[in-house]
Amino acid sequence: MSAPTIAIDRRPLPGGFLDDLSALFGERVHTGEAMRLQHGQSETHFAPALPDAVVFVRSTEEVVALVKLCAAAEVPVVPFGAGTSIEGNALPIAGGVSVDLSEMNAILTVNQEDLDCTVQAGVRREQLNEHLRDMGLFFPIDPGANATIGGMASTRASGTNAVRYGTMREAILSLRVVTPDGRDIRTSRRARKSAAGYDLTRLYVGSEGTLGIITEITLRLHGIPEAISAAVCPFETLGGAVDTVVQAIQLGIPLARVEILDAMQMMAVNRWSKLDYPELTTLFFEFHGTPDHVAEQVRLVGELAAANGGGDFQWSNRPEERSKLWKARHEAYYAAVNLRTGAVGWATDVCVPISRLAECIAETRRDLDGSDIPATILGHVGDGNFHVVFSIDPHAPQEMEEVEAINRRLVARALAMDGTCTGEHGIGLGKQAALVDELGDAVDMMRMIKRALDPKDLFNPGKIFAL
């Protein structure tokens, strides 16, 4: 399968660099083809781009040493977590060193009274939640993949819980970062809020490794709610489903999750998961709170759904039943990809003001229906964020071109509605032209910041924008 590539010079390693690297990291330096390929491909459609070496780091101090070595030798440095990003964000397109942080997977502190914790960048989301469960705490951000916390910070990840609990932007209290000039800084203290100078924390969240390497993250946590209910409801119309959510939010109902799956997506999950949901636009809800408050939320949302053309409003507060209700949502991505045998997935996302969401989804559906490539729509409707997942034939280059054209129209549609070209995947390699369409001159401000902090363009070069 061909894929778009960003033209960037691959720089040859200076003589002796690998020896210097081995002197520092010994057997944790890998130059074999298999390891380089593993760090030089992504889960999506981008062409592989291999690093010259992969290094497994074990401490911030090691990252400082590595960064200083690479800076002196002018060798590119690309952080790597779980490799689950969507837009080729971690592909070392200029070669250099892929810095694998997966062995920095210690949960350093959990402060139960403060509802926060500090973890190393390689800690995975599910690992953290398993650790927290017995303390009655949880970390809400759930992008689907079992990503590392460092990777989620770098791409400003969000997912199904963001409507209630925010995104990585809101979830992070502080970062420890190794900067391009080899400093080991903390961006903030552990206080809940601060007005102390520029918001370096938020500058690094979403910077995709282009301004340094995040090594530790202090996160806000939440108490596991006393009661959780789930609900599923099909709708006669897309507008009715979106209106239900708009009205719920206006009423201040604190929806913990609210996901929309279009009819094609429901057909895909029925087929993949052997279910028999109505093949209509469907909302999946989750409610958190005290038992009384959850019961009230379920009742109010049920009434809104009924008033907006909702069908059978199924709900449950029992864990097994809840899982069953949400099964279709959990398996949506694989169901969509497997609409064709032997197909691969190609995913994109946009986010628009919720008042334009129904219109944006409807126009997108019409565009998708004009193609023979199967594609589904699913999204985090409370945020105005939705995904399109294409099921493409890896041996048909014209399908890639067609999907890219549809994606360009999708982005243009979202931007015309004052939306963004990506709600949660990041820019990486895939959305660079879209970023300029979206923010114009403001992208130059980003370049000025990048040049100031990384004047030699060594940190994940060629991502977000070309310098």
Place this chain on the structure above:
Amino acid sequence: MSAPTIAIDRRPLPGGFLDDLSALFGERVHTGEAMRLQHGQSETHFAPALPDAVVFVRSTEEVVALVKLCAAAEVPVVPFGAGTSIEGNALPIAGGVSVDLSEMNAILTVNQEDLDCTVQAGVRREQLNEHLRDMGLFFPIDPGANATIGGMASTRASGTNAVRYGTMREAILSLRVVTPDGRDIRTSRRARKSAAGYDLTRLYVGSEGTLGIITEITLRLHGIPEAISAAVCPFETLGGAVDTVVQAIQLGIPLARVEILDAMQMMAVNRWSKLDYPELTTLFFEFHGTPDHVAEQVRLVGELAAANGGGDFQWSNRPEERSKLWKARHEAYYAAVNLRTGAVGWATDVCVPISRLAECIAETRRDLDGSDIPATILGHVGDGNFHVVFSIDPHAPQEMEEVEAINRRLVARALAMDGTCTGEHGIGLGKQAALVDELGDAVDMMRMIKRALDPKDLFNPGKIFAL
């Protein structure tokens, strides 16, 4: 009254500059002493520092023209809103032009379905809420003063509602900014979330005018809750009061406001407002939600308070009664300042992890009790943020020195607890040494960004840090 000043060269205006300014802005250029003094002093204890001229701007285009003129002439530019900041944030200590945005006070759009609005920077908080009330919406951030939205964005303001609704960091969706090189940029689109590039919005929020001039702000709004209740409860111990709040937050009770006033502050309000509250550490609560949910919150918090040594838990859901209960909180600042006749106020704030809050307040109280200068403690306990308000004699320079020493100890205490030197006032002139104590090398990263975006140091020079 003497006050600390930051040494900075006052630059003479180049010849002909005022003529060029008048050619653009006519009678909206002011060089008279009275107007310059009004824009060259603050509401707090800093020595006046007058601009060379004050210009009232009426549009972003005018700001662009002004910035280009000042940049070409290398004249400092300092934005001015309502002049209510605490740390001398808007004082033009290098002279130049004070850019008064108060005539840019139009509410440009309100999107009821999206729960957002876009306003010009000179719109005041109370003006906005009056405009929104009939639509059933409100803007929650309440720093006390009737500040401009532009000023609140520039200092990353928060206040009493932040525990539930966040600070200006969370409240802002997008900014329109005139950059130091005269570009007119939008930092983001109107979507609720985005992963598109560096978070320029959050970089500008809290940058105190040092990176450009914010001219328009897109804000998240909230539906006015169906029910609101207020409660007041005195506590035998400071620890009991703080534990009540910690436990409520751990249970997920969405406190809309929770304020702590210490015994000295309660004495001050009793005296000032002719009330007869017990002169004990006291919590003031506000609860938002559906009637059932608010009733449940009041009941649960009442139970927690009783279990933690709380006394008479008075609550009400009637507007007049609520106002009466909160009267002591609303008048707290003036009550504190007026502990002595003819005194002036001197306010500071820090923010610590909530697990350290009781200890931090108790140690601070002991420190205050060692001085003859009356001082009260009050704070946004849910955030771990508290203020000390001193009532000082403006004719006694040694009191200023004593207060500064106490403030230095307060900041050191907060930092030792992994807190921040300011939760919501900003750095301005007053907390620059504290910022370096707090973030060390990270302040150099801020300087690198400042130099990249404002290489001639023309935008509010000498604030946050000296270049």
